[in-house]
Amino acid sequence: MRGADYVLKRTVFAIITVFVALTLNFVLFRAAPGDATSSLRGCRNCTPEFRDALYAELGLDKSKLEQYWIYLQGLAQGDLGLSFVSRQPVWDELRDPILNTLPMVGLGYLFSIVFGILVGVIAAWRRGTFADWGGLLSALVFYSLPTQWLGLMLLILFSGVLPSSGISDPFIEFTDPSTWEVILDRLEHMILPSLTLGLVLYGEYALIVRSSMLETLGEDYILTARAKGLANWAIVWKHAFRNALLPIVTLVALTLGYVVAGAILVEAVFSYPGIGLVTYEAIFSRDYPVLQGAFLILTLSVVVANYIADLLYFRLDPRISA
Amino acid sequence: MTKRVLWFLALLALVVAAASCGGDDDEDGTATGTGTTETDEGGNVVEGGILRIGTTGEIDSLNPFVAFNSESYQAFVIMYPLLVQYSPEFEWEGDWAESWETSEDGLTWTFNLRPGEWSDGTPLTAEDAVWTGETVLKYAKGPTSILAPFLANVETLSAPDPQTLVVTYSTPVGNVLPQLQQFFILPKHIWEPKMGNDGKGLKAFNPQDELPVVGAGPFVVTQFDGKGTTIFEKNPTYYGPAPHVDAVGYQHFENEDALLTAFQGGELDFVEEVPPNAVGTLEANDELVVNKVDSTQINNFIFNSNPKKPENTELLEPQVREAFEYAINRDEIAEVVWGGNARPVASIVAPITGMWMNPEIQPLPYDPDEGNRILDELGYARGSDGIRVANGHKMEYEIITPTGVQGIQRTFEIVQKGFDELGVKVTPNALDDTTAFEAIGAPDWQYLDFDMSMWSWVGYLDPDFVLSVLTCDQYGGWSDTGYCNPEYDDLYKEQGITVDQEARKEIVWEMQDIMQADRPYIQLVVVDYITAWRNNWDGFHPDLIAYSKLPWTDPHQVE
Numbered sequence: 001m002r003g004a005d006y007v008l009k010r011t012v013f014a015i016i017t018v019f020v021a022l023t024l025n026f027v028l029f030r031a032a033p034g035d036a037t038s039s040l041r042g043c044r045n046c047t048p049e050f051r052d053a054l055y056a057e058l059g060l061d062k063s064k065l066e067q068y069w070i071y072l073q074g075l076a077q078g079d080l081g082l083s084f085v086s087r088q089p090v091w092d093e094l095r096d097p098i099l100n101t102l103p104m105v106g107l108g109y110l111f112s113i114v115f116g117i118l119v120g121v122i123a124a125w126r127r128g129t130f131a132d133w134g135g136l137l138s139a140l141v142f143y144s145l146p147t148q149w150l151g152l153m154l155l156i157l158f159s160g161v162l163p164s165s166g167i168s169d170p171f172i173e174f175t176d177p178s179t180w181e182v183i184l185d186r187l188e189h190m191i192l193p194s195l196t197l198g199l200v201l202y203g204e205y206a207l208i209v210r211s212s213m214l215e216t217l218g219e220d221y222i223l224t225a226r227a228k229g230l231a232n233w234a235i236v237w238k239h240a241f242r243n244a245l246l247p248i249v250t251l252v253a254l255t256l257g258y259v260v261a262g263a264i265l266v267e268a269v270f271s272y273p274g275i276g277l278v279t280y281e282a283i284f285s286r287d288y289p290v291l292q293g294a295f296l297i298l299t300l301s302v303v304v305a306n307y308i309a310d311l312l313y314f315r316l317d318p319r320i321s322a
Numbered sequence: 323m324t325k326r327v328l329w330f331l332a333l334l335a336l337v338v339a340a341a342s343c344g345g346d347d348d349e350d351g352t353a354t355g356t357g358t359t360e361t362d363e364g365g366n367v368v369e370g371g372i373l374r375i376g377t378t379g380e381i382d383s384l385n386p387f388v389a390f391n392s393e394s395y396q397a398f399v400i401m402y403p404l405l406v407q408y409s410p411e412f413e414w415e416g417d418w419a420e421s422w423e424t425s426e427d428g429l430t431w432t433f434n435l436r437p438g439e440w441s442d443g444t445p446l447t448a449e450d451a452v453w454t455g456e457t458v459l460k461y462a463k464g465p466t467s468i469l470a471p472f473l474a475n476v477e478t479l480s481a482p483d484p485q486t487l488v489v490t491y492s493t494p495v496g497n498v499l500p501q502l503q504q505f506f507i508l509p510k511h512i513w514e515p516k517m518g519n520d521g522k523g524l525k526a527f528n529p530q531d532e533l534p535v536v537g538a539g540p541f542v543v544t545q546f547d548g549k550g551t552t553i554f555e556k557n558p559t560y561y562g563p564a565p566h567v568d569a570v571g572y573q574h575f576e577n578e579d580a581l582l583t584a585f586q587g588g589e590l591d592f593v594e595e596v597p598p599n600a601v602g603t604l605e606a607n608d609e610l611v612v613n614k615v616d617s618t619q620i621n622n623f624i625f626n627s628n629p630k631k632p633e634n635t636e637l638l639e640p641q642v643r644e645a646f647e648y649a650i651n652r653d654e655i656a657e658v659v660w661g662g663n664a665r666p667v668a669s670i671v672a673p674i675t676g677m678w679m680n681p682e683i684q685p686l687p688y689d690p691d692e693g694n695r696i697l698d699e700l701g702y703a704r705g706s707d708g709i710r711v712a713n714g715h716k717m718e719y720e721i722i723t724p725t726g727v728q729g730i731q732r733t734f735e736i737v738q739k740g741f742d743e744l745g746v747k748v749t750p751n752a753l754d755d756t757t758a759f760e761a762i763g764a765p766d767w768q769y770l771d772f773d774m775s776m777w778s779w780v781g782y783l784d785p786d787f788v789l790s791v792l793t794c795d796q797y798g799g800w801s802d803t804g805y806c807n808p809e810y811d812d813l814y815k816e817q818g819i820t821v822d823q824e825a826r827k828e829i830v831w832e833m834q835d836i837m838q839a840d841r842p843y844i845q846l847v848v849v850d851y852i853t854a855w856r857n858n859w860d861g862f863h864p865d866l867i868a869y870s871k872l873p874w875t876d877p878h879q880v881e
Contacts, residue, residue: 053464053522087526152579160587165580170551170571171372271576273550280576281549284754 003314010310014303021299022075025292026068058084071292080296081289085282090293094278098297100167101267101274104190105259108197113252116202120209124217125236135206143203147262151196151269163189165271193270197262201255208251212244219243246316253309256301368879373567373859376581376590380574381548384529386506387466393572395504396867400554400874401537402506403446403561405433405487406499408869412783414499417871418446418507418538418561419487428494428821433487438561440509441534441542446561448481453510455479455489461521472505496821500784503869509536540565540875549574554874562871566861566878586610591859592877594867596852597728598661604854614663615865617851618672618781618788621664621727623650623737624762627842628769628804634719636712637773641696643841647686648693649740656847658736659729664847669834671785672848677827678785680834685845690743697744710745718747722775724758730776733846737776748774762802769797769804777802785830789814792842803842810836 055061059070074081080090116139123135142150155164163169169185177185216222217240225235264276271277275294282290381397383389389398399407403418416422419433438446455473462470477492491498516527529535530546534555537543540562541554554570573590575581578597585593586607596604596612604610623646625637636642652666668685671678702712710717721737723730734750741748753761764771781788790796793814794806813833820826837843853864861876 057522086528155580155583159583163589164584164587165575166550166573170545170553170573171374171569174372174569268576269580271549271574271580273547277549277576284756286756 006314007311010307014307017303017306018299021303022072022296023068025295025299026071029286029288029291030064075296080293083290084287085285085290090289093290094275094293094297097273097275097278100272101263101276104194104272104274105197105263107190108194109201109256109259111194111198112201112205115198116205117209117248119202120206121213121236121241123206123210124213125232127214136210139203139206139210141203142199143207145200147196147200147265148269150199151193151266154192154196155269158192162192164192167273189272193266193272196266196269197259200262201259204255205248205251209244209248212247213240216240216244246313249312249316250309253305253312256305256308366881367566367860368881369566370568371879373570373874373877374589374591375570375572375594376575376585376592377572377594378575378578378581379594381546381552381572383548384535384543384546385525385527386508387468387524389468392868397543397552397554397572398506399868400539400541400871401535401543402508403438403451403538404507404871405451405502405505407503407871408866410863410866410870410872429491431489431491431498433489435485435487436561437485438538439559440511440536440538441557441559442509442536443559444509444511444536445484446509446538447484448487449484450510451487451507452479452481453514454508455505457513457517457521457524461524465521465524469505472501474501493819494821495819496817496823496826497784497786500782500786507538509538512536540871541570544569547574563875565875570874585854588856590856592853592855592862594853596854598659598663598849598852601661601663601852609857610854611857612852612854613862613864614850614852616672616674617849618674618783619778619851620667620670620672620781620848621655621729621733621778621846622670622776623844623846624775624777624803625842625844626762626769626772626774626804627840628806630768631770631804634712634715634773636700636702636717637719639700640839640841641700642712643844644686645693645696645700645744646741646746647841647844648689648696649744649746650737650844650846651688651740652685652846653688654736655733659732660847660849663852664849667845667848668838670779670781670788670791670837670843670845671830671834672781674848675781675783675785677823678830680831682831683834683838688740690740693744697746704745708745709747716747717745718749719773720751721748722758722761722772723750723752724755724775724777725752726755727777733776759802762804763798767798769801775802786818789817789830789833792837805840805842807836807840 052061059067062070071081080094082088083090083093086093119135119139123132123139126132158164167186167189168182169189172182172185175181222235222240225239230239262276263272263274264279266272267274267276268280275297278290279294279298281287282294377393379391379393381389381393382391383394384397384401386394386398386402389395405417405419406414406422407417409415416436418435418438420436422431422433424431435448435451440446455476456479458466458469458473459476460466462473475491475493475495477490478488479490480488482488489502495501512529513524513527516523518524518526530543533544533546535543535546537557538560540557540560542557543552544555545551545553551571551573554572556565556568575584578600581590581593582597582600582604584590586604601612601614604612625643627638629638631638656662656664656666665673666685667673669679669683671680673679697710700712702710702717704710705716721734723734731750731752738748738750751761758775758777762772762775763769779788779791791800792803792805792807793801793811794808795811797804797806810833813829813836817826817829817833820829851864853862855862855877858879859877860880861878863870863873863876867873
């Protein structure tokens with residue numbers, strides 16, 4: 001039963017990681033100077049009594065340990081607490097942004113997988129040719145560009161052609177739009193942020209796919225296939241690509257988690273109202289509960305993606321379960 | 323990207339500030355129609371349409387007891403009735419008040435109000451003003467502390483009839499109308515049920531939970547998203563002249579580049595705050611109009627002036643501060659950082675305030691040699707590495723540079739270069755605005771830890787507010803210097819209750835003299851307020867933003 005062992009080990013490891021991350025989320029933000037009653041916000045020139053009342057209201061008057069305990073208790077019941085700024089439940093604050101982020105990230109992700117694999121495979125198959133150099137160069141360039149800079153460049157490049165910010169045309173309601181027009185408008189607003197995210201990931205994928213493919217293409221069984229007189233596409237897709245898939249699947253699953261976190265930069269450039277932008281704003285207002293909630297989601301997405309990668313590995317690589 | 327903090331800090335404080343530019347407070351005001359009387363240079367007025375405004379700022383709340391950013395205060399000005407406002411000539415005119423009278427002793431002010439109703443059909447009466455005023459006074463040390471300074475020295479408010487409001491003061495006040503220009507009148511029937519225990523509910527209430535938000539101004543909020551777009555639609559029940567446009571969309575951008583790209587790409591009609599380095603690009607585009615007006619925003623250099631400061635006490639010496647001023651090249655800051663859209667100044671009271679600025683106070687020339695001479699004379703000799711030694715330690719300091727202040731990094735570099743010539747080594751401590759302000763007050767608003775910082779103040783046409791930031795009462799409040807001087811405080815109180823404006827001017831000038839001698843700040847440059855709009859629009863009044871309803875009711879498209 002080595003398989004069950006493996007799954008159990010991975011599961012325990014994932015749970016421990018989440019717990020450590022939860023604790024770090026709690027400690028890190030409180031270590032930053034200032035708090036939600038900072039005089040720039042909320043409590044300027046107010047009496048010490050009022051400030052104390054505010055502390056009590058936000059639960060900041062209790063010891064850090066007590067706050068931590070309350071935080072854990074809440075989490076156990078699925079309660080993320082109330083935002084310090086809006087006084088609304090954190091989950092309500094995060095739900096819409098998450099729903100905004102997912103399709104945008106999904107689109108970029110899809111773009112990168114399709115083009116990353118395509119370019120990677122072609123580059124490997126046509127190694128040393130112009131196609132290889134072109135693919136390699138574009139992959140290296142996009143991989144090394146800072147996300148926010150790439151975003152700004154796309155923004156300037158498509159000025160006047162594609163909308164530069166937000167998630168929808170704020171005035172569309174005044175034009176009595178059809179459902180189709182509303183969807184189209186959303187898609188238009190999604191293109192630039194998705195493309196930014198997609199291009200950066202594309203670079204990474206293309207490079208990994210290329211090197212993984214090069215390795216398998218050099219194997220003896222490829223030579224055998226060729227000797228059997230198989231068509232090129234059959235050799236590449238059926239024999240080489242399948243075997244090169246292992247590191248690619250891992251990478252794709254792994255980056256899934258980071259993609260959500262990477263949304264912070266992209267959303268800040270395009271003022272896209274997703275989870276990244278909420279996190280960014282919450283940092284400035286020291287809104288601990290919202291930060292904890294957002295980071296919990298980011299952490300969970302990374303850990304879950306890792307976990308899935310581990311399990312997929314188990315499924316794809318017989319050497320692990322054997 | 324966050325907004326310049328002190329711009330909104332100060333707007334918030336319009337409160338305390340502001341006085342008439344002419345001292346015509348005790349004249350009767352006659353209301354004049356706003357908006358439609360302007361002649362148009364650009365062609366025929368096209369009624370209707372949507373005015374799309376872009377900003378990197380954000381309406382942080384629609385609750386006046388919570389809101390902090392200047393954008394929120396602009397929104398309140400058009401959502402709620404105000405008794406008075408500034409006219410385009412910067413004289414007083416009625417907003418909701420049709421006219422007003424003052425009693426002989428200056429203690430009682432009677433406002434005759436226009437008939438009107440709230441956007442939900444409830445009558446708008448003097449009772450709403452009484453309730454708002456009394457609530458603000460009642461919880462002034464708690465939930466309503468933000469708005470309380472507007473009603474400083476107010477004793478009672480009463481409504482002898484629905485169209486008359488009487489405000490009585492405990493002492494004659496020199497700037498009644500400027501104060502009341504920021505007194506937003508809230509709908510009693512909406513707010514009273516939300517007050518809760520000890521008024522705590524006032525802060526917890528989110529007006530946007532029920533849309534459209536009930537107001538009585540020219541526009542009502544029909545959609546609110548501070549980090550996205552907030553939509554203001556024309557309010558048919560408004561008591562004043564109707565706005566030209568059907569709606570105003572106020573769109574938030576996370577960064578300036580995205581904002582300017584959207585503007586140039588035709589997605590916006592008006593940009594509220596143009597970065598100086600973008601002026602050239604926008605001016606080159608014939609579809610756009612760039613407008614610059616004088617502002618009261620002055621960027622400054624701050625010394626920790628708390629005499630109890632335990633370390634680096636040489637920085638408390640006025641001569642050291644004078645030497646430092648000689649090493650700051652203000653012309654270079656105005657040219658390089660602000661692209662020429664700024665001018666050197668020395669007083670915290672801006673030139674645009676007219677009579678209130680003390681003309682005797684002028685910037686010292688950039689002259690590092692003179693600075694070196696002063697430091698040599700003080701005996702702070704250079705060590706072998708070229709850095710001076712004072713009181714047994716090297717003159718090496720950290721300067722807190724809040725990242726939200728526009729152009730601060732470049733300004734710091736110019737200051738640093740100058741200080742190098744003095745043999746004084748400075749390094750930046752870049753912190754986000756909230757953290758920077760905490761670091762200045764540390765520990766716990768005792769102002770003991772920091773040495774120097776850089777920031778800015780935006781004052782009002784009346785000097786009261788910018789003068790107040792140096793008073794002892796502002797420890798833990800607006801103070802960013804830890805300065806406290808009883809003599810200065812006495813003068814501050816005196817100017818507040820001096821009704822004769824000439825006499826008040828003398829006091830205000832004397833206060834600026836004290837500031838110059840003690841140098842809690844070195845004022846660097848006063849910067850232009852730059853806006854831009856598309857050339858198929860007209861009727862903008864950038865200088866009246868937050869002072870009047872006109873900047874939102876008058877803009878219109880032209881043919």
